Every structure is written in structure tokens, then in C-alpha cells.
Amino acid sequence: MGTAMSPKITVELLRQLRQAMKNSKHITEPLQAYIIPSGDAHQSEYIAPCDCRREFICGFNGSAGTAIVTEQHAAMWTDGRYFLQASQQMDNNWTLMKMGLKETPSQEDWLISILPENSKVGVDPWIIAADQWKTMAKALSSAGHSLVAVQENLIDAIWEDRPARPSTKLSALGLKYTGLSWQDKIVQLRGKMVERKVSWFVVTALDEIAWLFNLRGSDIEYNPVFFAYAIIGINGIWLFLEETRVMDPVLREHLELDGPSKPELKVQCLPYESVYKELQAICASLGPKEKVWISDKASCALTQAIPKIHRSPIPYTPLCLAKAVKNPTEIQGMKMAHIKDAVALCELFAWLEKEIPKGTVTEISAADKAEEFRSQQKDFVGLSFPTISSVGPNGSIIHYRPLPETNRNLSLTEVYLIDSGAQFLDGTTDVTRTVHFGTPSDYEKECFTYVLKGHIAVSAAVFPNGTKGHLLDSFARAALWDSGLDYLHGTGHGVGCFLNVHEGPCGISYKTFADEPLEAGMILSDEPGYYEDGSFGIRLENVVLVVPTKPKYNYRNRGSLTFEPLTLVPIQLKMINTENLTQKERDWLNDYHRKCRETIGAEMERQGRKEALDWLIRETQPIA
């Protein structure tokens, strides 16, 4: 228990890749460097096993990271959430590039500093985003090198037992869950296209396609999406998805495949792989002034299929924006999902309290138990991300996932952090609680209290309509900063409704500037933390809904917004230095716990979960 993860041995793989970089079977000219980005052809954050190329080559399996292999070097860039994990998963053929630290070079600067003159740097154009391609190509060419699109993926070329692309069962979501038919979503989308004089829109993000068509799949673990592209015209709808996947009569009826109600709503299914060819054909028939929308985060390959004169790259697509502002049905569903989720999590904590003293509960068994309790709730589909169940020092690995070789016992002496969530048919959850089953140290309580102050500062913030989320990030840090502490991740991300647990275009992070302004109906996480390498991790995360509020005044009639917590799980009082809270913070906490008791308590009674109810009532007592 508690031994470090062992790194992947990569000597032989790197030898093979470097050979492929020179082998005319794969490339036209030898490459001096090859870039292995993190994502798939849809720039998904979570990816299917067949797309885990960066993990294959270097061993690091976090959600964000780019590997670059040259003739002499191999380096991997990732951010603060993953420094510890990456250093444990990679062998010493690899250099870890810690993004966000002053001394860490950018990928471009590093390449320029080590490449021989006139080097060729290769990348698979299907898995690099168009905006990233542009930045990289520009930097390299200004230093006399060139970025080369390599059609065959060189990792795939050396990956002998690479898994097949998944093709799971699809299901249709009714109005009861979506609040809006796909037909109405198409009409609204076309309205925006007409308004902006755009003829076509190429949809590449998997969650946008799932949301638009009110369909869900399970091609990617934790994300209820399926591999597809869509091209929406003013009169036509192309869905690039093997027709074999929609043979079920329910799906055919949902998509009106056998006779649409209106001709402009006819969905044409075409093979997934034919998107490039079909897009080229569409572009060949465009009038000189016609415009095609595509996300600037779409793959370089598909973006370049659109001639520059017709191409209109956009940072956030109209679907991304529409999806982010939840409609009343979605909001109701998200609320229900969070109530069920809270019941399950409270049951877990009540169970842990009983079981831990026996000495048999581990990070893995606790995570399994959490999944078991969640799975008993109505409309449970699966987890929304791998449960982070971490004890003591493992908690300082921000995106830790317990493995048999790292698994620690839960005990009465160490801090326990659990960050977990589920997919229900009516919504997606994501919650983190940090607890102690014995007596926390003064230092642990001190740090927890700073994190709580930051959490409340964001959750209770009142701000003008149209404020961007990144402007709230410092509120979450002020108490930590005052004591010289900080955390190296953002404070919040958008959350989908029975969709991806991370979604744009809103968020709360010092790293972004181009986030879209917050609007009532958006749903985000609020999750400050503090991590002491080798000792413990603290994070406190609620999912919150942006709601209108009416403060005393209304400057320039702009209106004000605040957050309503959807997550209703008690915050452990034992971890708090209550004397260090302001009266406003104490009031917030008591009010929050009252809501937990009332809302979750009522659902527990309905479900007859007596033990959890006792635990809930005890954990939600007001503080003085």
C-alpha cells in the first residue's frame, strides 16, 4: 500500500517512433521532431482507448498533456494538476515540462532551442486543433523550421495492439429530459446562421452533436457521447455516423429517418470517415460569398478542407453557447440529479464512519462503495469521471486515481478527499468533499478553513450580468494568498446536463480570458483547494447554478447575478476553524446546511434511508 506508481518503460517505443520518423513508408521527408497531442479528432478532453496515443508513448495518463519526441529528446508538457502524477508515470527518457512555471519553455521555444537548422516537425493534422497548428506553424517558420502534416499517425504505426474505435448503443432522450426537441434546436441554430449570414456549420465536438440531436452514447468512458460529425446547412442536415448505429426503430423515429415532418429537417446519415470528402464537395459548390462556420478548436485537417475564403473559424460555436445556458427542464433535471447524488454521498460518509475503524476500507473500496450507492439511485447511467478517492499524501496528486499499487487504507489519522460524480438521465454531478474521521491537525484545519472561505467567496459573490467568470477566480484565492498559499488549478468549469462533466464556454480561471460572460442558467463548479505535496490534499467542490439576484441597487439597469449551490452535501464542521469565519461566512454555512437537511433529508425519508438521515441531521447542525 502507498508505494508510488511505477513509470512506463519507453526505451523501445521511443526507438521505434524515431525509426518511423525517418521511414519513407510513413513520411515523405525525415522528421526531426514529432508532436503527440492529447486529444482525439474531436479535441475531446476524455478520449477512447484507441486515441490514448500520448499515454501509449510516455505512460502519463492525465487528461491534459502534449508529448514531443526529437532525435535526442523526449519531453511532455502538462499543468499543475498533474506535475506529481506525470513525474511518477514517466521514466527518465522523458523530461517533464511544468506548464505555468516561469522557467518552463513553451513547446515552440523549446523546439527552436534544440532543433538543428531547417528542421521538419511532424504532427497528425486530425488530432491538432486548427488554432494550435497556426501558433506552432508560425513560431517554427519564424525560426526557419516547418510544421508538417503527417497523414499516417506514427504512434498508430508502432502501436501493435491498438484497440478499435468504439461503437456503442445509442439512445434518444425525450423532451422530459431535454426540454427542447432536436428539431427546435436546429431551427434556433439556423436562425443564428441566417443572422450571421453563414450557409453551413461543421459540428465537430462530440457533446455538441449529442446535445443537438438529443442522442446519447457511451463511446467514451464517463462521457455519454458517440463518434460522429455533423454538417448543418440552411436546408440540409448531414450526420456522419454509420447508419447501422441508428437501425433501432425508436432511434429512426426520433431522427425521423423514414420520413421527416418537414423536408428541411431530413437527416442524412453518412459514414463517419466520409466527412472530409463530403465537406470538400460542399465547399466546391459554394458561392463566392458563402461562409462556413467551424470551431477554431476543430482539427486542422477538417478546418483546412474548407477553403480559406469560405472559412469562418469561431472560438465558441452557437451550439456550445446554447448548450451552456440550461433551459428550465434541464435545470430541474440537474437539481434532481444532485439530490439523488447527495443521498448516495451522505450514505457513503455514514457507511465510512462505521467501517473505517475496522481497518478494511481502502481508497478503491470506498470509491466502489460510492459507485454502488449512486447506482441505487433512479436513472443512474454511470460515473461522470474516474473517482478521485485519496488518503493523506495521495490527496496532493490533484487528479489522483487509486490503483492497486498506490491504494491506501482510510484511517482515523489522515485526511480523506473524494472527488466524484455521476451521469443520470436527468443530469451530471461533480462533487468534492474533504473529511477527517479522527482528529485533524491544526494545520489541516487552518488550510481547510482558507479553502472554505474561498469557496464561499465565489458561491456568495454578487456580480453584474455579463461578468466573465475569470474575474471571480481571485475571490477563491484571497484567503489562501493572505497566508502565502495558493493552488495551481482553475476554480471552476462548466458542467453539462447528462453530458460532459467539463464543458465550455464559461469557467472560473485565471488562465483564461476568452470565456463567455456568465448568464442566468449556466452551471459551473466552484472548487478551490490546497495541496501539500507528500502530506494531504484539500478540495471543496459544489456545482452551482447562475441565478439572477436583486441587491439594493441596480446600476445602469444591468441586473445582478449570483450562484445557487446544486450540490447539497454537508461540509465537515470538524475541519473548520469556525472562529476564523466572518459572520457572513457563518451565515452562509448555516444556511447551506439547512438546505442540505431540508432537501436531502426529505428525499432520504422518501427513500427510507434512515441511517444516512441520522448522519445528515447530525452533520448539519448550525454553528454559533
Place this chain on the structure above:
Amino acid sequence: MGTAMSPKITVELLRQLRQAMKNSKHITEPLQAYIIPSGDAHQSEYIAPCDCRREFICGFNGSAGTAIVTEQHAAMWTDGRYFLQASQQMDNNWTLMKMGLKETPSQEDWLISILPENSKVGVDPWIIAADQWKTMAKALSSAGHSLVAVQENLIDAIWEDRPARPSTKLSALGLKYTGLSWQDKIVQLRGKMVERKVSWFVVTALDEIAWLFNLRGSDIEYNPVFFAYAIIGINGIWLFLEETRVMDPVLREHLELDGPSKPELKVQCLPYESVYKELQAICASLGPKEKVWISDKASCALTQAIPKIHRSPIPYTPLCLAKAVKNPTEIQGMKMAHIKDAVALCELFAWLEKEIPKGTVTEISAADKAEEFRSQQKDFVGLSFPTISSVGPNGSIIHYRPLPETNRNLSLTEVYLIDSGAQFLDGTTDVTRTVHFGTPSDYEKECFTYVLKGHIAVSAAVFPNGTKGHLLDSFARAALWDSGLDYLHGTGHGVGCFLNVHEGPCGISYKTFADEPLEAGMILSDEPGYYEDGSFGIRLENVVLVVPTKPKYNYRNRGSLTFEPLTLVPIQLKMINTENLTQKERDWLNDYHRKCRETIGAEMERQGRKEALDWLIRETQPIA
């Protein structure tokens, strides 16, 4: 008194400009639109009378704003500081475009929405920054229009009595004030050029040239700069400045014009107008890999004189960065300047208290008196910007400047806001105080208290080394936001040392993202406000120095920073609801007032200014 400013009548001017836009004497092809930017060829914020082209055409004389004239329309974009002023100064031939409001189109979007197909939009390439040109040209061409560089300025063509370009007396600043010789500054600059493999650096910002050569002039009111360009090579120094301006033996010796100590420090003076030709000549002789640095805010004309292959545009030049971090001599000078400035301002307030009841003090006479008191202080050079002296409703015009037709009497019934500053040989000041000489209303006190809370939240903030200033902006707004209030300007700007009162690359504003991280030695303003149109304005501004601080912990050894106020002028207690301050805020205020009393009081005693000292002691009593 108190009547609104009257707008400029622009019917005839617009007719003449529209004629010029079609007249082949000035242009090769007729223009459908003409852009009149705010700045001069150096992208200065404050400009000489000969460069006030936007004011000439539309009447609005604020520091920021862009006018665009088409065949049918005339529109002017400016930001929240100037909405009221611009609406009063422009006649109804002009549409005011309120930047930052959701419904306001960008210049590009507006042009695209109203221009006929294939339009030509003209602009003088010398007064549009290269980055703005790029954005505008791209947007227009994507909509089928084109941006055209018009060599002759069309405003100059119709401006009959346009003033000549100023050529004021220059003076050299000794080491006593600068702390670093220009020769050492050149050596440091060349070090950075060598490090980044850059052969040449084209300096276009007037304050960078003044700072680099330790020279000052007064070509532009309030800014001690002079019209010049410089090109620095690894071995050569070209200063584009008529040699007649440096005939004074002191200046010749300062610049070592008659025999430099080292050959690589020889300064070659060339005519101001020859910069384009000389830069072209330099570029013609460059090796294939040689790079030339130029600010991406330099004029489009000069930027394009550098072939693209050699051009290396940078957001902040090494001089801009070096100038922002003040050395110990500059910090000492800034402290001295602020002490002298505080003596003068305290004298003003003591004088106002006596004089106002007589009913004869006006906005203009109060501003004049402030200048008189400042001018009695050692090494006074002039004001650092036009004094904003505003009573009651005039205070809500954020960059108000009293004119005879708007001049109001100071009274015992209205709020008085004075934002003023000076240039001393040892430093530049900028301070705002809002006071009431009778009894402020509850609402005025409430708003003032929110603004004070915001001011303190920034001033007392502790944050990690390397934090960007924009991350602190929301701290200044939180108390206002809580009550539904806000202000439509940034919270802070960099301040030069006997240089421009506004300088980059640091600042505290929600509008920027590309500001440079804060470092110890940087100097900024902290100036939240609240403005009630037609009633009053409140602003509370100190100049603050970024200093290291040592909180309890030191996460990842990053170190922490905070601010030390350089401005030491009492904050009027009468305006504060002290019961609404937290204990921490009360402590800050008492500590600040103690520093004012000790530091400024000592200087007043030294100068024998008894009445002001009595006032100071009374105004700095601690609150309970």
C-alpha cells in the same frame, strides 16, 4: 454656471471630409469610409495640438476615442469614462458608440453592417497601430471590403489653421534622479537583444526614448517627452531628433555627441522625418536571419518598413518592461515627490475649508490654487494631467475638466472630487480625493464607503509573485457589486517616474489580460470609484508601490507581494460609515492616517506650514 458643455458644430467639416474622401488630389480611389484614430505617430495617449485630429472632426476631446466617417454616417467609439462628456461635446451628426456595452457593435462589425459591397476604408498608416491595422484589415477583407493606407492625412487636408509640431527645450536628467546612466541602459538593452538574437530595436514610444536617454522635454502638455524615434543596434545608436535641439553644450556632453567614451556608444542624430528612410536602409542591409524588434503598438507605416521576414513585433518592449520596475533611486524620488505633493494637497484642503463658506471658490479657482501650492514645492515642473476639479453632478463625468461654461461653485452642500497630479524632477504624482465640506447624505456616505472598501481591498491585498494585476481588479469592486453598483473604468494604471502618468505594461483592469506580471518596484494607481450621473462622483486614488511581503507561509517558494501607498493624503472620515468597515479595514485606515501624520507632518514642520499641519493632525485622528 453649471450649464452643459456645448457641442462642436461639425456639418461643414464633415462635408469637407466627405469631399476629400472622393477627391483624387488626396486619394487614388474614392473611400467609402475614413477612420480617424485618437493617437499620434507614437501612439501617445496625450497628444500635441497638431495631432488632435479626432477632436477637430467631432469635438470630443477625451484621451481615448476613434471616429469613423462614411458617406452617410459619423460615429465615435469611446469607453465608460467618457460617455457623458462625449455626448455633451458632439453634435447630432455623430453617433456615440459606448464601448463595453453589450449592444454596442465593434468598429469592424459596424462598418460591415453599413458599407456597400467592396468598400474601401481609408486610414493614415502613421497613426494606426500595427496590431489594430491587422485586426481591422482582416475583418474588413473577410467581408469583401479593404483597408487602405492613405498617405496624406485627410483631416490635415481640411484643417486650415493646424498648429505646427512642437519643438521645446530639452534637458538632461542626472544620475541623482535616474539612478542609471543612459549608457548603462543601452548596455542592458543590448544584453537582452543578444539574448534574444535580435540585431535592431526600433523605439517609437516617446516615454521609452526619454527614459532610455535620460532626457526630458515638453513637446506634449503634461508629459515630459519630446518627438523623436530611436533605432538601437548592437553597435550603433540612431536618434531621430533634429540636431538643433541638442546644441546646448550640457546636452552634447550628456549624449557624448562630440566624442563618445566608447565607439559603440556613439549617438548619431538624424532628422525626425528621416526615420522611415533610414529604417528601410538598415533593413536592406540585413542578413537573412537578422531580426528587428518593434512594438506591435508602433505605427503600421513604420512597422511595414521592416520586411516581414525580419520583423519581430513584441507586445511590450524591453524598455517598457525595464522602465516599469523602478530602481532604488527612482523609488526614493517617487516617495519624495509624493511627500511634497501631499503637503500641497493638504494645504489646498485647509485653504478650501476656510474659503468655501465665502462662496467664491469655483472648480477652476480650486484647481488653480492646487497648482499654486504644488508649484511652491521643490523641483516642481508642471502638472501631470489636467486637474479634474468637479462639484456635484460634474463629478460623474469621469474625466471632467472644468471650463468657464461648466464651472460650479464649491459649496457646503455638494460632493467635491479632485483628481490631480504633478511632475517633479524626482517623480510623478496622481491622487484623487472626494470630500464634503458640509454634511454628506447617507447615500453619498454609503457609496463612498463601498469605494473605500474596494480601495483597501486592493491596497492591502497579498498575492503571489508573478500575479498579473488584472486578477486584482475584482477585489476593488466586490463591495460595490454586493449592493448592485459598479464603475466603468479600470482600477489602476502604471505610473512613470517624471514621465507619463499612465504607462504600461502593468495595470489593474478587467479589460486587459496581456498585462505583465507584477514585480516588486512597479508603481501603479489604485483608484476605484462610483459615479451617479447627474448627481455626484466618488473616486479614491493612491499611487502604490509593489513591495515584497512575508506572510505566514511561502507556497512553492514563490514569495508574496503587496502594495505600499506612496500617496499620503488623509481620507475624509466624514464620508465614511465607519460602522460598515471590518476591523481589518479600520486598522488599515488608522495605520494609513498615522503614516500621513508622521511623514507629511514632519515635512510640513520642516517647511513651516503651520495651518496645513493643524488640518493634517485633525484629519488623521484614529477611529475606534
